[in-house]
Amino acid sequence: MKTRVRFAPSPTGHLHVGGARTALFNYLFAKKTGGTFVLRIEDTDELRSSEESIKSIFDSMRWLDLKWDEGTMPDLSEKGDFGPYMQSKRESLGIYKKYAEQLLREGKAYYCYCAAEELDAMRKKAQLEKRPPKYEGKCRHLSSGQIEEFRKQGRKPVIRFRMPDDGQTVFEDMIHEHVKFENKLLYDFIMVKASGYPTYNFACVIDDYLMEMSHIIRGDDHISNTPLQLNVYKALGWEPPRHAHLSMILGQDGTRLSKRHGATSITEYQKQGFLPETMKNYLALLGWGNSDSQDIFKKGELEEKFDISGCQKNSAAFDPVKLKWMNGEYIRQLSKEELFAAAEPYLKGFGLVLDKSNPFHLDIVAIEQEKYKLLSEVGGLVDFFFKDVKYDESAINKTLKAPNTEAILNGIKRVYSEISEFNDVTIEAKTREFAASNGFKNGQVFHPVRVSVSGRTQGPTLFKMLEYLGKEKVINRIDKALRLLQ
RNA sequence: GGCCCCAUCGUCUAGCGGCCUAGGACGCCGCCCUCUCAAGGCGGAGAUCACGGGUUCGAAUCCCGUUGGGGCCGCCA
Numbered sequence: 105m106k107t108r109v110r111f112a113p114s115p116t117g118h119l120h121v122g123g124a125r126t127a128l129f130n131y132l133f134a135k136k137t138g139g140t141f142v143l144r145i146e147d148t149d150e151l152r153s154s155e156e157s158i159k160s161i162f163d164s165m166r167w168l169d170l171k172w173d174e175g176t177m178p179d180l181s182e183k184g185d186f187g188p189y190m191q192s193k194r195e196s197l198g199i200y201k202k203y204a205e206q207l208l209r210e211g212k213a214y215y216c217y218c219a220a221e222e223l224d225a226m227r228k229k230a231q232l233e234k235r236p237p238k239y240e241g242k243c244r245h246l247s248s249g250q251i252e253e254f255r256k257q258g259r260k261p262v263i264r265f266r267m268p269d270d271g272q273t274v275f276e277d278m279i280h281e282h283v284k285f286e287n288k289l290l291y292d293f294i295m296v297k298a299s300g301y302p303t304y305n306f307a308c309v310i311d312d313y314l315m316e317m318s319h320i321i322r323g324d325d326h327i328s329n330t331p332l333q334l335n336v337y338k339a340l341g342w343e344p345p346r347h348a349h350l351s352m353i354l355g356q357d358g359t360r361l362s363k364r365h366g367a368t369s370i371t372e373y374q375k376q377g378f379l380p381e382t383m384k385n386y387l388a389l390l391g392w393g394n395s396d397s398q399d400i401f402k403k404g405e406l407e408e409k410f411d412i413s414g415c416q417k418n419s420a421a422f423d424p425v426k427l428k429w430m431n432g433e434y435i436r437q438l439s440k441e442e443l444f445a446a447a448e449p450y451l452k453g454f455g456l457v458l459d460k461s462n463p464f465h466l467d468i469v470a471i472e473q474e475k476y477k478l479l480s481e482v483g484g485l486v487d488f489f490f491k492d493v494k495y496d497e498s499a500i501n502k503t504l505k506a507p508n509t510e511a512i513l514n515g516i517k518r519v520y521s522e523i524s525e526f527n528d529v530t531i532e533a534k535t536r537e538f539a540a541s542n543g544f545k546n547g548q549v550f551h552p553v554r555v556s557v558s559g560r561t562q563g564p565t566l567f568k569m570l571e572y573l574g575k576e577k578v579i580n581r582i583d584k585a586l587r588l589l590q
Numbered sequence: 591g592g593c594c595c596c597a598u599c600g601u602c603u604a605g606c607g608g609c610c611u612a613g614g615a616c617g618c619c620g621c622c623c624u625c626u627c628a629a630g631g632c633g634g635a636g637a638u639c640a641c642g643g644g645u646u647c648g649a650a651u652c653c654c655g656u657u658g659g660g661g662c663c664g665c666c667a
Contacts, residue, residue: 112667113667114666114667116666116667146667148666148667149666149667151666152666152667216665220664220665223664223665224664227663227664230591231591233591234591234592235591235592236591236592236593236663237591237592237663238592238663260665262665280594280595280596283594283595284594285593285594286593289592289593289594289663290593291663293664294664294665296665297665298665299665301665303664303665303666303667304666304667305667307667308667323661324595324596324660324661325660325661325662325667326661326662326667327594327595327661327662328593328594328595328661328662328663329662329667331594349595351595351596351660352660352661354659354660356600356601358659358660359659359660360660360661386602389602389603389615390602391602392603393602393603393604394603394604395604395605396604396614397602397603397604397613397614397615398614398615399602399603399614399615399616400615416596416602416603417595417596417597418595418596418597418659418660419595419596419659419660419661420601420602420603421600421601421602422601422602423601423602423616423617425601425616425617426601426602426615426616426617427616428616429615429616429617430616432628432629436629472627472628473629474628474629474630475627475628475629476628532625535625546625547625547626549625550625550626551625551626553625554625554626560626560627561626561627562626562627562628563626563627564626564627565625565626566625566626567625
């Protein structure tokens with residue numbers, strides 16, 4: 105049987121790292137097994153779902169290069185033979201109603217007229233009395249007379265699933281292996297809301313079945329929903345798919361990942377200057393590993409090496425420090441052109457409008473490639489090539505105020521003005537010659553020159569930097585530094 | 591409170607009964623390279639494999655219990 109998996113986000117916000125990881129693992133599993141990756145939108149929460157969220161989720165998925173074969177597409181069109189793929193559109197197909205009625209008819213589901221407030225009160229009371237806050241099945245045995253009475257009052261019922269009273273629900277999770285629940289501890293969950301919309305646990309089963317899903321790969325937080333859903337499959341006489349429950353992603357302090365820990369959505373990481381390849385690679389490593397403990401994967405390699413048996417049972421802490429390191433690794437692998445293209449959107453924030461067809465611009469952006477950890481920091485490191493120098497206070501005090509600086513700068517300025525081929529090799533040779541013949545240590549010359557032209561004590565390799573700056577700017581800036589010393 | 595899941599360096603992980611005096615990666619420390627900062631190279635510290643019992647000739651690996659952490663218990667998904 106061909107594998108079919110799905111990622112089924114509910115569009116109530118941006119794509120979070122947890123969701124992205126679930127999507128990624130489904131995608132990788134589909135790739136690895138030659139299966140189909142489906143995207144379904146679970147928007148049965150009329151209040152919280154928004155089209156804006158759908159768009160944002162799609163943007164993040166595309167950014168991460170997680171392409172799906174079937175489902176709701178970015179332009180909201182539908183692709184595939186099992187549509188529609190948006191639950192709100194599936195409602196009108198009447199499928200949820202159809203199967204709910206079947207269960208009703210067979211006595212496997214029943215109408216419940218309990219008011220929401222009533223249920224709330226019961227739950228609170230149960231909590232207080234330290235009893236499990238589960239629905240006790242009050243409406244299980246309503247007589248037709250009682251139902252008639254409620255109807256006359258105009259009360260809208262919900263439909264509840266009748267859970268078996270005894271026995272066990274057992275499943276073989278692909279990650280957790282045996283998972284066992286006592287049916288008597290499960291509860292009669294609501295399948296259809298008073299509004300007529302299906303709830304998650306019901307819609308999920310119907311859709312997964314009709315869409316012919318072979319495997320359900322989702323977060324650990326769904327593990328206790330699984331026995332509920334499995335019982336619906338059973339009641340309908342359907343063969344359930346295989347389940348794999350992925351461990352949770354936690355913050356650095358071991359608690360559930362939240363705003364408190366910093367960025368939680370993929371969009372935010374994109375804005376911060378991470379490469380999509382980095383995110384994909386890093387996310388794959390959370391809760392998964394292969395026997396080589398490999399941590400950097402080349403393009404396409406994850407798709408090849410992913411194996412669900414390498415999934416970790418225990419939760420994983422999200423480590424932004426390692427993420428940054430990895431981004432540096434990926435940035436270093438980029439060609440000049442790729443780096444420029446990746447960094448360009450972030451350059452504008454520094455007021456830099458550069459041109460990719462200008463080889464100098466390409467070189468300058470790449471001059472500190474081995475140092476970049478975030479694309480967003482490139483502009484701040486190369487801006488002085490294009491804008492006026494701003495002298496860093498501590499650089500002035502530390503370097504320009506060193507003894508002999510004035511003489512050195514005056515001397516080197518004269519040397520530079522006589523160079524006709526202003527390239528790094530010549531500049532370096534002349535600079536070293538100047539230092540040697542005047543009895544200065546190299547550093548005594550190099551450092552003040554660096555500060556004069558860049559305003560900083562740290563920066564790119566000196567002579568390349570001078571070359572790219574050009575003779576005129578270099579001399580002007582040395583003059584400027586000299587004026588500071590007056 | 592009930593149920594479920596989980597437990598290897600600070601973190602991500604390798605390990606599936608002898609190869610483990612537990613390997614790799616991030617981070618940290620030191621040295622080298624060097625025009626600064628990085629990058630790179632080399633080396634180091636860091637895990638009584640949560641704890642306690644079994645099983646076994648032998649356990650990080652299997653079983654039981656304890657403790658700790660997480661999840662779920664919605665007309666949210």
